[in-house]
Each structure stands twice: as structure tokens, then as C-alpha cells.
Amino acid sequence: MASQETEVSALIDTLRDSLPQKGSDGSYNREQLKDVAERLSIALETPGETCQRVTYYPLRTTIVRIATRLNILNILIDSNGPISGKELSHKVGADHLLLIRLMRFLVAMHVVGEAGVDSYVATTITRHLTIPKLEAGTKHTYDIVCMAAKQLDPFLAKTGYKNPNDPKHCAFQDAFHTEENLFEWFPKHPEYLNNFNLYMTGQRDGRANWIDFFPLEEQLAKGFEGGDDAVMLVDIGGARGHEVENIKNRYPHLPGRFILQDLPETVKQALPVKGMEAMEHDFFTPQPIKGARAYYLRNIMHDWPDSKCQQILSQTKAAMKPGYSKIILNELVLPDKGMSLTAAQLDITMMTVLAATERTER
Ligand SMILES: C[S@@+](CC[C@H](N)C(=O)[O-])C[C@H]1O[C@@H](n2cnc3c(N)ncnc32)[C@H](O)[C@@H]1O
Structure with missing residues (x-):
């Protein structure tokens, strides 16, 4: 096992070497840099700090949730400059002392910045969390x-x-x-x-979007049978239709119908996407849209154990036209080793x- 000092200096070397390595678009390899920086931070830990890091996470989620409930982060963004703890406590209706204690934690997490004693400003992280x-x-x-x-x-x-x-x-x-x-x-x-x-x-967000790498025109538009009445794609369990919206924005000229299916309460909230038809459908029951060019399921298989996935896929299969219809599964694929924390x-x-x-x- 390498000593802490050797490990730290090897990681610093890796960081230094990684910096000039830019991708074809001229930007740094962000993920690689982040990974090395994180490993460096961990390599510098004392045992007590390791214990703090791995055990105290629930407090972070809790404090961020309180901040969103009190709308603290949006108020900071809207204030366009420093705001005092006193003013902030009036705006959110919390004790000034309580507010100071919450803000300390948010500052320590770099979620907000300090402009002075008991004076706070929005940071890039505040902006991330208020999207x-x-x-x-x-x-x-x-x-x-x-x-x-x-x-x-x-x-x-x-x-x-x-x-x-x-x-x-x-x-x-x-x-x-x-x-x-x-x-x-x-x-x-x-x-x-x-x-x-x-x-x-x-x-x-922040991860590759399938329509940037999947040859959708080649795979679906080519060989599409029928006119505007025929169905190009059914987004099964598509929530509010944001994926259909992405496809429509990217390929406005694709022919055929685009159908969003989900449970009734979610279909009621469907986005107003031009050319998208929203339909209530329980994917454990027979698929009513027969012979579509594509049946698209994103993040559906990961919601269910194998036996339920088989039921969903069987209902889809029964509606497919052999040799013509396709199923597109858009799922995270876990590596066999070297798992990221996000996955x-x-x-x-x-x-x-x-x-x-x-x-x-x-
Ligand atoms: C993890 S979300 C994925 C949403 C969307 N496909 C995406 O990737 O953003 C799972 C979706 O499946 C829908 N769903 C759950 N059970 C369903 C069922 N029995 N029939 C149809 N949709 C269902 C949920 O309402 C939800 O919109």
C-alpha cells in the first residue's frame, strides 16, 4: 500500500498532466479532472475526516431541503448582490439565529457564499440548485x-x-x-x-443525450412505412413528454405520429408539444398502438424487477410488426467494475x- 504522501504526490502529478490534455472541442476532460481532484481530496483525509465524510451526508440533504422550503436560494439569486442575515431572516420568516446556523452550513458546503460577517451571496452552486x-x-x-x-x-x-x-x-x-x-x-x-x-x-442533465449519438434518422425514418397517419414513435411511460419534445426539436421534419403514454395523473400534465398526442395507458395492459415504427422506453426497465419488465416487454412485443417495429431501451448500463457513485x-x-x-x- 502506498504511503499517503506518495499517493498524494502521484495524484498531483496526474492532475498536472491532465490539465493540458484538451479534447477535440478544446475543453478540459472535466470528468477526469473531477475524478482525480476527488481522489486527491480523499487521499488527504485524516481518519476522523473520513468518518465525517461518509457518515454526515444526511445533514447535507436536510439543510438543502430546509433552504429550498424557505426559498433561501432563490431569494439570494434574485437579490443580485449581498443580503444580510437579518434581512434574509425577515424575508423567510425564520429566527435570525436559526438562519445564521443554517447559512453557516450552506456556506461550508459552498452552496452559498459569504460577502462579510452574516452577509450572503449566490454562487455558481446556488445557481445550479435553483434550476x-x-x-x-x-x-x-x-x-x-x-x-x-x-x-x-x-x-x-x-x-x-x-x-x-x-x-x-x-x-x-x-x-x-x-x-x-x-x-x-x-x-x-x-x-x-x-x-x-x-x-x-x-x-x-450533464450526461450524453441519446439523440446526439443514436442514428435516429437512419434507424427510424429510413424504411418508415405509411404517411402522416402511421405512428413513428410511442414513448411508453414518457412522463410529461420531454423526450418527444427533444426529438421533435432536433428532427422537426420526421414524418408520422408521436405518441406519449403514461398514467392518467401524469398525462394530465403533458407538455404542449406540437405534434405530440398524449394518451393514458398502463403498460402492464395490452399496447393499443399496433405496428409503430418504434416503441421507446427510457428509465422504465430500471423501475421494475425482472418479472415486471418481462410483462411490459411482452405487451410491447405483441403490438410490434415483425421485421419493422423496433424497441428502443434507454437505460444506464452499469460497468462490471469501477462503478461511479452517481450510478x-x-x-x-x-x-x-x-x-x-x-x-x-x-
Ligand atoms: C422513471 S420515470 C421515467 C419517465 C421518462 N420515461 C423519463 O425517462 O424521463 C417512470 C415513468 O413510468 C410511468 N409509469 C409507472 N407505472 C406505469 C404504468 N403502469 N403504466 C404507464 N406508465 C407508468 C411513471 O408515471 C413515470 O412517468
């Missing part, structure tokens, strides 16, 4: 995922450490005292459903709230 679809993500993660995650340890212990595979029997039900699965429960809790649906539009978090999230799973290629 509406990502703000919805901070709410959904705290309100649903973190509450269920608190029950994961007792749930796994009581079920004898079996891999969860029943969406009606996972940590979510213990946390929310319900027998329904998450998607049955959501429509009765519109505030949570709205946050979830908004978050889904931003959940892949591992998503996998355990799926286990916690739906007894579901991210999958490797195998």
Missing part, C-alpha cells in the same frame, strides 16, 4: 428517497438480506405506511408527483423505493 428541474430533484430526493432510505437498513435485516424484488414490499412501504407501490401512491400525493415529474426532465446511488435508490435495479450489460 427548477434540479430544485425539484433536491425535494424529491429528500422527501421520498431519503425517507425510504432510512428504512432500508431495518427492512433488509427483517427480510433476511434477500435482494428486494417486490415493488409492493420494499423500504418505501415501511417509510410511508402504505401497501401501494410508489407509482400507485404518487397520484394521491400530487405535490410529490409534481416534483418527481419535473425532476424527470432534468434527471439526465451506484441510482441503483440503491431503485432498490429502496421500488425494489428495482439498474443493470449491467449482462
